[in-house]
């Protein structure tokens with residue numbers, strides 16, 4: 004059992020060093036690997052399959068709401084970036100540039116896309132002439148690049164995978180409805196499929212997308228109390244329409260600018276899911292997206308294996324036929340070693356059958372989320388597994404919700420209180436979590452909080468759990484009630 | 492009806508200028524658009540949906556044969572290319588290079604991947620230690636770059652989309668089986684889904700992939716008689732294993748190099764499909780991949796429209812409920828204008844209902860592939876449409892097969908005969924097509940044929956329709972029977 008111990012020991016406990024725990028957990032679960040290119044990772048099959056399942060859930064909803072996929076060039080001429088002033092300032096520092104191709108130096112540098120508003124704006128200006136051409140509802144699945152200084156697998160990498168929706172509308176009202184519709188789709192997928200509770204809300208001007216009129220986000224709390232922006236939806240107003248001259252002849256025979264939106268989610272959802280649900284034994288994957296939902300392991304002495312397999316094999320086939328993603332681990336390792344391995348990988352249910360279980364016409368189901376074991380009748384095992392997968396999915400969401408509530412602080416009114424709160428939590432090795440506080444609307448107050456505590460505004464929730472009347476930083480009248488937290 | 496005429500006139504006839512016809516047809520069908528970046532196109536929604544359907548058909552088969560998807564970085568350090576000599580010579584001239592990122596000049600240039608053998612080889616050398624780690628069966632869906640001098644939408648673009656499979660095996664035998672298995676999957680998808688008949692065969696050494704031991708391909712004949720290599724599968728032997736030091740400890744306790752394969756198909760399949768099936772009225776899409784399978788158009792005078800719609804609407808719903816990709820065109824245009832539009836777009840079936848059809852309890856189905864019209868009973872229309880879609884799919888394949896046979900020449904024995912054949916065909920505005928001929932195995936003979944006729948070796952078919960005994964170029968003994976043709 005030496006190997007067994009070693010495995011567990013290699014994952015740093017969350018309480019000791021959460022970032023180390025995260026890296027250990029995803030490495031042990033074989034989700035990714037580092038590469039020779041700075042900040043670029045390999046998405047290994049189990050990691051990529053998580054993305055494929057997120058993609059499928061998103062893509063179906065995009066299509067159900069009338070969007071279609073398209074693909075635009077990855078390379079963007081430098082001159083395109085100049086057309087929207089805030090946009091170029093926001094992204095320029097992070098761009099990789101192609102300067103040579105086919106053995107020649109290029110006349111104009113080409114950026115690797117950090118996002119495609121510019122390329123798509125350029126095309127929309129050619130495609131849209133009349134109100135009959137609207138709305139344009141397009142999504143793209145693509146790789147994008149942001150050459151960031153500090154990287155973290157899945158959460159922030161030089162190259163990552165994402166979807167970016169880009170729509171154009173005749174009116175502001177319709178564009179704003181689209182912005183909200185897509186934010187709601189994000190909430191639904193993230194809460195229902197990934198079991199991550201999120202706050203929908205509006206970003207402050209300082210935190211909004213470069214070139215947007217309004218940015219909305221869904222924000223999730225990780226197990227270290229930090230926040231992840233899990234998806235954003237932007238109302239871009241006429242900013243890109245003016246930059247790229249996207250005009251249409253309306254029903255009233257007037258030439259008008261379109262109103263555009265963009266919205267995106269990325270492979271950082273994988274990282275969020277791991278940080279929300281994982282524990283000291285490794286990953287805990289929500290059943291709806293887990294590559295393997297059930298791992299079956301025969302137990303008991305080798306000489307009785309044949310007897311066990313007479314029940315084991317048909318149950319495996321029955322689970323598979325029922326559409327459950329089941330895997331049998333028949334390797335020549337100890338059950339204990341296997342238990343650890345599949346716990347690290349976050350498989351929702353471990354199903355054990357031993358000789359005594361066969362005698363009792365039962366199988367043992369061990370839940371990854373709670374560690375509980377239950378015996379179920381063999382004949383009804385398929386239904387029991389299905390029910391338990393649903394229960395685990397729901398329980399994981401409820402557990403994350405309870406954790407979030409436990410670490411959301413609604414009674415902090417001043418910056419001094421916040422500093423004291425942080426100091427207290429740090430003293431007791433606790434988690435400062437999130438703070439709901441008032442904000443007067445001034446950039447300077449937001450910046451002051453950030454500089455003194457590293458807490459930034461996450462978003463202004465649409466449905467805050469309380470309403471605040473005074474600004475956290477200046478004590479003046481609050482314009483908004485805002486979530487403040489440290490973030491990834 | 493001025494608009495109607497204009498539409499058709501804008502597609503150049505195939506016999507006049509096939510390349511012009513191709514560009515006109517895909518532009519009118521709204522599949523793609525040009526961009527400001529040389530040789531890069533936009534895949535518009537109808538063009539991208541063709542790719543999504545090809546992807547779905549391929550991906551299912553990859554997974555059914557035990558492969559999993561992963562994602563590797565797009566950027567490849569220059570030094571990686573140096574590790575396989577033939578590979579670097581083959582791809583170096585076509586690479587775009589990133590030389591600056593995040594505001595700094597990079598120490599080592601990074602190539603935009605033209606294919607990922609090098610990156611993946613580097614990772615496999617770390618992942619594979621023992622025979623227990625084998626086989627590794629991975630596929631990647633990705634964008635790739637080849638900065639080619641002459642480009643053509645879908646067929647050859649600076650950036651394109653593809654899948655690349657990369658597998659590692661303990662033995663040559665197993666790797667060769669994999670190579671053949673994937674070639675067969677390509678044949679199946681291309682013939683069954685895209686209705687394109689192909690020849691499976693082996694490429695000559697001159698035409699093989701840079702770094703491969705053997706390259707196999709499926710080759711298809713376009714309507715201008717030229718060939719398209721529609722998919723390739725490579726047995727790479729130990730070449731990349733040696734370049735990247737991918738070794739494993741075998742059961743016999745010996746350290747051995749793995750045997751690798753790679754295989755790919757790309758968005759050039761979209762171009763092939765158009766060039767195989769299209770006609771002077773525009774696209775003709777195979778039902779299995781067509782974004783719209785049936786377009787419904789109400790006909791007859793406006794004052795009787797209500798009566799028509801009483802039958803039209805429920806039929807639309809019934810077709811949709813049956814899983815048929817149906818679209819209703821209710822725009823205020825003439826039926827003739829609509830007919831032309833949907834013919835250009837290649838929709839397999841046009842379904843018309845007018846007042847007289849309602850009286851007769853019927854609908855009219857017009858086939859895009861043959862132009863034939865049939866009346867079907869309204870109550871059974873869903874089944875009639877389903878049957879007709881199947882029939883069109885089969886008929887398109889048979890038609891393409893007959894075309895291929897008509898333009899395959901098996902009786903040309905010498906280079907002089909070939910030149911005469913070409914001259915005759917060109918005199919009568921005909922198509923030289925493909926020539927099955929013997930080849931002695933010498934590069935020089937292959938090159939001579941190419942230089943004097945622009946005919947290149949396509950592949951050495953596994954099951955040639957005849958066996959040739961003398962070399963086309965030198966008259967010496969034939970080692971292989973080879974397809975020669977001009978190609979894209």
Ligand SMILES: [Zn+2]
Pocket residue numbers: 442443444445448474475476477478479
């Ligand atoms: Zn203030």
Ligand SMILES: [Zn+2]
Pocket residue numbers: 930931932933936962963964965966967
């Ligand atoms: Zn010869």
